[in-house]
Amino acid sequence: xxxxxxxxxxxxxxxxxxxxxxxxxxxxxxxxxxxxxxxxxxxxxxxxxxxxxxxxxxxxxxxxxxxxxxxxxxxxxxxxxxxxxxxxxxxxxxxxxxxxxxxxxxxxxxxxxxxxxxxxxxxxxxxxxxxxxxxxxxxxxxxxxxxxxxxxxxxxxxxxxxxxxxxxxxxxxxxxxxxxxxxxxxxxxxxxxxxxxxxxxxxxxxxxxxxxxxxxxxxxxxxxxxxxxxxxxxxxxxxxxxxxxxxxxxxxxxxxxxxxxxxxxxxxxxxxxxxxxxxxxxxxxxxxxxxxxxxxxxxxxxxxxxxxxxxxxxxxxxxxxxxxxxxxxxxxxxxxxxxxxxxxxxxxxxxxxxxxxxxxxxxxxxxxxxxxxxxxxxxxxxxxxxxxxxxxxxxxxxxxx
Numbered sequence: 001x002x003x004x005x006x007x008x009x010x011x012x013x014x015x016x017x018x019x020x021x022x023x024x025x026x027x028x029x030x031x032x033x034x035x036x037x038x039x040x041x042x043x044x045x046x047x048x049x050x051x052x053x054x055x056x057x058x059x060x061x062x063x064x065x066x067x068x069x070x071x072x073x074x075x076x077x078x079x080x081x082x083x084x085x086x087x088x089x090x091x092x093x094x095x096x097x098x099x100x101x102x103x104x105x106x107x108x109x110x111x112x113x114x115x116x117x118x119x120x121x122x123x124x125x126x127x128x129x130x131x132x133x134x135x136x137x138x139x140x141x142x143x144x145x146x147x148x149x150x151x152x153x154x155x156x157x158x159x160x161x162x163x164x165x166x167x168x169x170x171x172x173x174x175x176x177x178x179x180x181x182x183x184x185x186x187x188x189x190x191x192x193x194x195x196x197x198x199x200x201x202x203x204x205x206x207x208x209x210x211x212x213x214x215x216x217x218x219x220x221x222x223x224x225x226x227x228x229x230x231x232x233x234x235x236x237x238x239x240x241x242x243x244x245x246x247x248x249x250x251x252x253x254x255x256x257x258x259x260x261x262x263x264x265x266x267x268x269x270x271x272x273x274x275x276x277x278x279x280x281x282x283x284x285x286x287x288x289x290x291x292x293x294x295x296x297x298x299x300x301x302x303x304x305x306x307x308x309x310x311x312x313x314x315x316x317x318x319x320x321x322x323x324x325x326x327x328x329x330x331x332x333x334x335x336x337x338x339x340x341x342x343x344x345x346x347x348x349x350x351x352x353x354x355x356x357x358x359x360x361x362x363x364x365x366x367x368x369x370x371x372x373x374x375x376x377x378x379x380x381x382x383x384x385x386x387x388x389x390x391x392x393x394x395x396x397x398x399x400x401x
Contacts, residue, residue: 001066001068004036004040004041005019005034006037008034010030012028022127031308033248034065038252042256042258050219056077056078057079057116057213059078063252064117064212071120071121075112075145080105081100082100082224085097085098088337091358094357094370095369095371097372099375100217100374101344101376103377104379108379110214110375111378112141113213113214114141114211114241115142116145117209117210120145120149120209122207128151130142130146131194132154132190132202134155134161135157135161136164136166138204140168142174147174153174154175154177155175156178156186156190158182161178161299162383166178183304191203203307204307205241205244213245214246215245215248217242218245218246218253221246227259228261229250229259229262230373232264232373233246233266233372234373235267235268236270237269237270238303240277240309240311243312265322265365266319266321267316267324268316268322269353271296271325273296273327274296274301275291275325276291276303276304276305278325279291290305297332298328298331298347298348301352324360324363326356326359331352334352338350338354345381346379347379347383348386350378
């Protein structure tokens, strides 16, 4: 398998790192980014070849970091559909509103992309045990792919993480621990355990390869839309790896001359009860402060501190995008409305992105003629307990009179 993998680079201090060795953060404490020989790739490869291959994440292997084909770990991830939301679009005063449905991935979320590439590279580099904190979905995805790769997996999650994802981790044979508090508290436990036991820490952005898996969302969007890219992409943001990855994909395509049109405006949406990146954006800061007393029903975006916050903020500002918040009431109302209106049972985080489409239209960030793409990051069926909380028990008496 031909590789164009070149090196790992620190986006802050510029230090280069060897990708053939295990790496976490740069010595300066910054997440590392994978770099490729883009000049050589542009000369030697025609991207039309990607379209001749089966759909899925690994069709883009020239722009992914795994060197040997035997190390590819796959459960059929990627190749998720984009489809219109015409009724919601009319309500919002938009001509074109689309959704990319990442709930179609294995384990039901976009986390499968990062897990596929992260676990594959861990296998290639000889990792025996991977440990990570999780709000639920990432742990379930990494547990599934680690099981397939015969790598031991340990996850630590808040005790109020969705019961479905807790059960998934156990089902995949993952060592699963619950802690009181937030994902940041789980992260402290994982750091200490990895330092003591010699496990490889795969917390968000503490290894370089999860981004590369998430990057393939951007590559697919480019193939699905062509050079007439969406005018705005709305992404529900917790750790922010997806928006970092998509922006990285667009930059790489632009450098190689394969994407020639204007780039989308990248829009962050967070819950009002946990909005560190939105607050930093509004205050003109390059980094976000820890968000105290973080709370929201959308577990996937309940991340009070994101290691890659500066990269997310750069993507938003460089693209001319913006950052907005929604309340839990707004996202839950939208969640119900999208399923009943469009027949799409999305996740609460995806509902936040849909709601944000109306907000940025009302703010004037986009016009009625612009094309807007929202990312639904997971399947709504993974949130059964939240759905059941809102079920109404009417009984059967009225049906059998």
